[in-house]
Every structure is written in structure tokens, then in C-alpha cells.
Amino acid sequence: MAHTASSHYIGRFAPSPTGPLHFGSLVAAVGSWLDARHHGGRWALRIEDVDRTRAVAGADSAILRSLEHHGLSWDGDIVYQTQRDxxxxxxxxxxxxxxxxxxxxxxxxxxxxxxxxxxxxxxxxxxxxxxxxxxxxxxxxxxxxxxxxxxxxxxxxxxxxxxxxxxxxxxxxxRGDGLFAYHLAMVVDDDDIGVTDIVRGADLLIATAPQMALRDALGLPRPRHLHLPLAMHDNGRKLSKQTRAEPIRDVDAADNLTRALRFLGHAPPSHLHGAPPAEQLAWASAHWQPGALPEGDRTAA
Structure with missing residues (x-):
């Protein structure tokens, strides 16, 4: 599990292949990508399929296509947890x-x-x-x-x-079925690539303490954490596959990105609304400020 110590920023996005990206997962991807690029760092991609019972066939390919359409390029090889037992x-x-x-x-x-x-x-x-x-x-x-x-x-x-x-x-x-649990897999994988910063949705704040405990038990360094506001349905429930959040449409990538940036408190200037993803992301990565993030969760308007 050892990696070369470095002060260089290494972030990651780690979706579960239980379905295509929805707006909430796009917000998490954009936030983590911007934080990495703003710091001149690397952004790794991991498919968190450690729970084989929840994986949906073809979901990983759909996620990769959506990231590419939205200009969210990753660094290095994609890691699949099913190959890490x-x-x-x-x-x-x-x-x-x-x-x-x-x-x-x-x-x-x-x-x-x-x-x-x-x-x-x-x-x-x-x-x-x-x-x-x-x-x-x-x-x-x-x-x-x-x-x-x-x-x-x-x-x-x-x-x-x-x-x-x-x-x-x-x-x-x-677990009792022989599968390794999420906390263990995530800590091992993040340490293996030397993750310095974890940027993810605030629903995973509850997972941070046990993951810190695992790191401490193994003598591993602790990464910094930034938990982003959650995108919510009008009824107050978090957007998720379980709450039947609509998948994002790749053909609407430019508009999706404008919405995600606005949600994160980084609305691009009017002339960039709906501009090609590369142009929006270049502006946003230069202007990224975690202090500008909304204080609470918000509806995905």
C-alpha cells in the first residue's frame, strides 16, 4: 500500500456503477475535478464496484461517456475495485x-x-x-x-x-457474504494512489470518521476533506438512484455544466452559459473558491 510521499495534490472521483450519472453525481464530479485542477493536481477515476450485488451491467461505460462529454478528463488508468481483492x-x-x-x-x-x-x-x-x-x-x-x-x-x-x-x-x-466493506476498500485504494484531498457529497460526511479510524489503525496519512452541498428533490430527499433521480443527458452537456457550476456557487459569466464544456471548465478552475460554495443543501433547480 505504500506510495511515494508528495505535497502534490491528488484527488479522485469514485462513482458506483449502479446506474448512469444524475445531476447530484455530476455536481460531485465537477466539484472534485475543479478542486484538483485549480491546485494543478491530478484527478484519478475509480469505479467503486466492490459490492458486486449492486453493480448494473454497462453502468461503468455510461459513466465514463458522461464524464468525457462533460469535459471531465481523468489522469492515469481507471481503477476497478473488483480487481483489488x-x-x-x-x-x-x-x-x-x-x-x-x-x-x-x-x-x-x-x-x-x-x-x-x-x-x-x-x-x-x-x-x-x-x-x-x-x-x-x-x-x-x-x-x-x-x-x-x-x-x-x-x-x-x-x-x-x-x-x-x-x-x-x-x-x-x-462482510458476511465474503465481500470487503466500502470503508476498507476506499481507504486502501486512496492510499495506493496517494490521495491528498477527498472532495465528495455531504452525505458521505458520516463515513469520514470510520475511514479516519482505519487510516489511523494502519498508520496511514489523513487526506484533507471537502464535503459539497447536496442536490435535493423538491420534496427534500437527496437526488440518488434510489430516489429515481433522472439521468443526465450527454447531449445537454454544456447546459448541464452551467447548471452544476451555478449550483456550486460558481456561475460562469453570461457569455459562457451553455458554452462548450472546455471553456466553462477553464473559467471555473481559474475562479474556484471553496469559500463560495453554498452553506446548505439545495434543490436541483
Whole structure:
């Protein structure tokens, strides 16, 4: 997992291939691309298909086409998480050897009965922390949550703090079906390419503390974080594939980009509205200021 230390900016965009890009995912892509280009940095692309059960055939190709139509070029080879199991397995073994991971026999039904709700779902009650009960077999692997709260500063939202032990509990790093969990895969992949800055939607703010805990457990450097405002439906729900957000139309790339920049508080001058993506992005990357981002989530008008 080692990479050459560098002060150079390395960012990334990491969509899941569960469907084509919608406006909310375009906003996240544009924001992360602009932050990287404004800093003269690299922008890597990763397809987060670690959860094979959710991947939709052809979705990755549709995502790549949309990025290209919108002028969002990436650097280097595209990484697919389905090709990274060996790296994840090595990391899990490291955590086990250090006594930082333990096997768990709990089913979802058992956790629902014994745990209590938290901001990220059911808080794990520590059932298997000190060993499996007699007659029980390991289903998953969990990371031992740190004893002290996790603190970090988000570049838009400011100082953040989360007590993982009480708000999340020991979280899963390898699932009961044998697949590696999102947190583990993301941390390993980001470290492998030396990511210095993570720019993504504010819905993933809740994921930052456990990912920081994993990095700390592995002795990895922490990247900076910038969580962008979310694009919302009129009913207040986040645009997502689960809420049936409309896919963006690649033929409308120029207008889509103008809308995304306006949403991010970086509306281009009137003569660039609907201009070719390269022209809009050149202006936006030169004028990018995280301080100009909206304070809260907004409807995708």
C-alpha cells in the first residue's frame, strides 16, 4: 500500500456503477475535478464496484461517456475495485495481526434486536468483541473502534467530531457474504494512489470518521476533506438512484455544466452559459473558491 510521499495534490472521483450519472453525481464530479485542477493536481477515476450485488451491467461505460462529454478528463488508468481483492485481503490480515480486527457472528436480525439506532444505522453493541460465543461461527470481520473521539476539519463545514465507539461501534470491514466493506476498500485504494484531498457529497460526511479510524489503525496519512452541498428533490430527499433521480443527458452537456457550476456557487459569466464544456471548465478552475460554495443543501433547480 505504500506510495511515494508528495505535497502534490491528488484527488479522485469514485462513482458506483449502479446506474448512469444524475445531476447530484455530476455536481460531485465537477466539484472534485475543479478542486484538483485549480491546485494543478491530478484527478484519478475509480469505479467503486466492490459490492458486486449492486453493480448494473454497462453502468461503468455510461459513466465514463458522461464524464468525457462533460469535459471531465481523468489522469492515469481507471481503477476497478473488483480487481483489488488481494490488496484488501492483505490489509485485513495486517489488522488481524495487530489485534485491531475481530471476527463477528452476529446476523442483521440479532443486531436489530440487541443494538440501538445511531446516525449511521444500528450501533454495534460489542457482542463478539471479546470472542465468539460457544457454537457460533465467524460471519464477518470488524475493526475495533478507537477509545477516543475522531476529530477533523472539513474545508467547508469546519471542525467535526465523532465518537465512533458510541455512535457507530466496531464497524464491518469484511462482510458476511465474503465481500470487503466500502470503508476498507476506499481507504486502501486512496492510499495506493496517494490521495491528498477527498472532495465528495455531504452525505458521505458520516463515513469520514470510520475511514479516519482505519487510516489511523494502519498508520496511514489523513487526506484533507471537502464535503459539497447536496442536490435535493423538491420534496427534500437527496437526488440518488434510489430516489429515481433522472439521468443526465450527454447531449445537454454544456447546459448541464452551467447548471452544476451555478449550483456550486460558481456561475460562469453570461457569455459562457451553455458554452462548450472546455471553456466553462477553464473559467471555473481559474475562479474556484471553496469559500463560495453554498452553506446548505439545495434543490436541483
Amino acid at each position: 488481494d490488496a484488501y485481503a492483505t490489509t485485513l490480515e495486517t489488522l488481524i495481526e495487530r489485534g485491531l480486527a475481530f471476527p463477528c457472528s452476529c446476523t442483521r436480525r440479532e443486531l436489530k434486536a440487541t443494538g440501538h439506532p445511531g446516525p449511521a444505522g444500528i450501533v454495534y453493541p460489542g457482542t463478539c468483541r471479546d470472542g465468539l460465543a460457544p457454537g457460533k461461527r465467524a460471519r464477518s470481520w470488524r475493526l475495533r473502534s478507537p477509545d477516543t473521539p475522531c476529530t477533523f476539519t472539513d474545508r467547508r463545514l469546519g471542525p467535526q467530531q465523532a465518537d465512533i465507539a458510541t455512535e457507530i461501534g466496531d464497524f464491518i470491514i469484511r
